[in-house]
Amino acid sequence: MFTQEHLLTALIIFAARIADVSLGTFRHVMIIKRKRLYAFLIAFFESLIWVYAVSRVITALTDPLTSIAFALGFASGTYIGITIEGFFKIGDQAVRIFSSKGDEVSGCLRQQGFKVTVFTGEGRDGIVKMMFVQVKRRNVKKVFTCARNIDPACFMVVDDISESFTA
Secondary structure, eight states, rough: OHHHHHHHHHHHHHHHHHHHHHHHHHHHHHHTOOOOOHHHHHHHHHHHHHHHHHHHHHTTTHHHEEEEEHHHHHHHHHHHHHHHHHHHHOOOOEEEETTTTTTHHHHHHHHHTTEEEEEEETTTTEEEEEEEEEEGGGGGGHHHHHHHOOOOOOOEEEEEESSSOOO
């Protein structure tokens, strides 16, 4: 039914789709982070691989295996692209920490070298401190650990930062 050539073509299409879709996922991150040159270069290679994969499918339209490999490569590339992006942890995030032990939490964070801005506010149970910390994505867990070790009941919110400006 399927020859060795058919299987090899399907495998090549599958691998090409994983590559181009993973690159596409990564390119979207570069666009959001406003890294234009990286997005441009990735888009070039992504489209080059895509054209190759599509041309292989079109030349073998009667073979259902190539269509399945194309679709499966797309789905797998999406999953792999998101996973790879998670390893790189590109960009900055803003961590907001709400705690009744804000002075202790901010002290711990400052000892670890983080820049912390503290605001005083009023919560459901009384006075709370809201700390604002801008960190690289790879350092968010360090902020979480420091805050939770001091105040296990603290509330934290993390936002992605696309751009920030200094004076």
